[in-house]
Amino acid sequence: MKKSELTAHEITNKLWSMANSLRGTMTATQYQDYILGFMFYRYLSDHQEDYLVNEDVIDVAEGQSVNAAYAAEAADDLDDYLEDISKSLGYAIAPQFTWATIMEKINDEHIKPSDYQDMLDAFERNASLNPQASADFRGVFSNIHLNDSQLGNSTAARARVLSDVVKMINDFDFRDETGRDILGTVYEYLIAEFAANTGKKAGEFYTPHEVSIVLAKLVTLDAATEGQFTVYDPTMGSGSLLLTVQDQLPDGHKAGRVHFHGQELNTTTYNLARMNLMMHGVEYQNMDLHNADTLENDWPDGEINGIDHPRSFDAVVANPPYSAHWDNNANKMKDPRFKNYGKLAPKTKADYAFVLHGIYHLKNTGTMAIILPHGVLFRGSAEATIRQTLIENNYLDAVIGMPSGLFYSTSIPTVILVFKKQRNTKDILFIDASKEFEKGKKQNRLTDDNIDKIISAYRERKDVDKFAHVADLDEIKENEFNLNIPRYVDTFEEEPPIDISAVEQELADLDKQIAVAEKEFNEMKSQLVETNQDEK
Known part of the structure; x- marks a missing residue:
């Protein structure tokens, strides 16, 4: 089955299975912050790419990726681009911290443990560019604790786990067969899965x-x-x-x-x-x-x-x-x-x-x-x-x-x-x-x-x-x-009337069945031959 043909339920099931294999000793409650947080970061980054293209903010040459075009055009005027993006979207992500860039670094094995912290720190700084939206985006990733020892015993080990999470989320095309974005639906299903495994x-x-x-x-x-x-x-x-x-x-x-x-x-x-x-x-x-x-x-x-x-x-x-x-x-x-x-x-x-x-x-x-x-x-x-x-x-x-x-x-x-x-x-x-x-x-x-x-x-x-x-x-x-x-609402159900005659007949029938069974048992017992232990 092609990735684009997966349903929201199927994507959720696959993500959940992969997440369970990655989280190790972490509880579902602890791990949800990483899975859901990075899914949201991908959404924001993809949403920004759509904005850059649909609003003609950048020109994408034939054969050029949106991320490459953005990096090239914003190289000399990055602050202006970030401010413009933030005015429209409420947030802004610099080219070196987009989802596409992070994935390139992971695939080329150039990702550094500090890149994840730098990525989240940069997002937090840019969240203040639009005062009207800062309350909606400021601190939104505060629950992603990159130094949590349960991710790994060393900085490098924790970075590897985070990279595995990013690769897992990137592996899916969150659109159904009609091209409709189902990322939000998958996100909702995952919340339900985490809830079901969290208990009270x-x-x-x-x-x-x-x-x-x-x-x-x-x-x-x-x-x-x-x-x-x-x-x-x-x-x-x-x-x-x-x-x-x-x-x-x-x-x-x-x-x-x-x-x-x-x-x-x-x-x-x-x-x-x-x-x-x-x-x-x-x-x-x-x-x-x-x-x-x-x-x-x-x-x-x-x-x-x-x-x-x-x-x-x-x-x-x-x-x-x-x-x-x-x-x-x-x-x-x-x-x-x-x-x-x-x-x-x-x-x-x-x-x-x-x-x-x-x-x-x-x-x-x-x-x-x-x-x-x-x-x-x-x-x-x-x-x-x-x-x-x-x-x-x-x-x-x-x-x-x-x-x-x-x-x-x-x-x-x-x-x-x-x-x-x-x-x-x-x-x-x-x-x-x-x-x-x-x-x-x-x-x-x-x-x-x-x-x-x-x-x-x-x-x-x-x-x-x-x-x-x-x-x-x-x-x-x-x-x-x-x-x-x-x-106010009477839900009492009356018991059906008991037929005493039928009950008496049923008891009489049971007595007959017991008598027959006892007679058969006694006949079988009389045919048994007792074994003398000394003859063994």
Whole structure:
């Protein structure tokens, strides 16, 4: 099979197999920074080559490579070229550090251990050439630790491993049989592979794609068919959920249609998100991503000098860490995100803090979908106060119970809560989708039919026997604002009636079979001849 004919799945499988053979004693979590980081560097370098050719920045002679033409033309005016490239792309790579140049050095065995450090240092310097884009590119490769002893015991050994990684990534043509660039898709598949092999920590950066589709469909059902659509993920992880919203939005991939906003506490994961979005063709002008603690540091243009200036979005999606600890000191009751709900989320369960943060940044016409543990539906004390206030404000639109075993980080069942600030009815839709899954070896997954059934029930908003129920406010009050799904959706299956006569007949038949077996055994036993040990 030719390289250009490989599918994204096939490329991913081959890359994963090769990566496992190269990483030696390194864990999947440690090795992902090198694989994904160098894939991103190749993408940026190739993207720059396309820009140089398509925008006629350089003239490429017949038989001359783009890289050679770039090196020749920029030899005397490199600073001017780098500044021009940075104005358009947000970053710039000098000729001596392009992917093509690095590969030439590797193939000619002229690569020096210091070349990799010089390459990343130069990229970091050039990231400041465009002040508007510097936040998007600065420090993006900070998780590639070239002196990590697990790469090798010497500088030369580490350089050899890095060269093997570069050669492995270079070996593939990341285009499908139609010529479509699938590098972003392969990158996404690899993130999922690393997540599957990371265990509980995977929940910090990856939401399974099928679950992301459900959330994305929920927040885009009522979206306008034109104009810019803003989406925000306050715990964005690798950014996969943001990209899935784009996939589900009408004309979502049209230039400028979606503006992405995200915040992530973990720096490594934040870098992963920046790479992921850009490798899916998102321009730096269409994304605002921040490396910060969402609950401690509100979105940058929230409260300024005591005056509230919240940024609001068309959609908010989130899969926050479940029941995380947070600093719920009394001063937070003055925070405009939390002050109108009577209580703060408990110190050891920040779930409702994330809910209130998301609602605070939701447009009046927008939709929010957030994944949480089931406990948020019924736990008492402060959470009960917040839950009741949300319901009385008529913000909660739907409660969707999901199957267990969907996530890498936990096997517990989860729930999706859907919120809207402007609703025409005072009721809540309950959907019990706990049995809507396909069993997998390591984890369960949602099929297309499962997803369609959930979304159809949400859209139609009517009672479905043993699956969905629309509860009015009086019913919610009767249950003391407890939202536990079995209180509203009866999934009890009655046992079929027992036919006593049939059971008695079955027992009589078994007695007859036992009697026959015993008779046959006794006959066989009587024919056995006992052996005298002395005769042996």
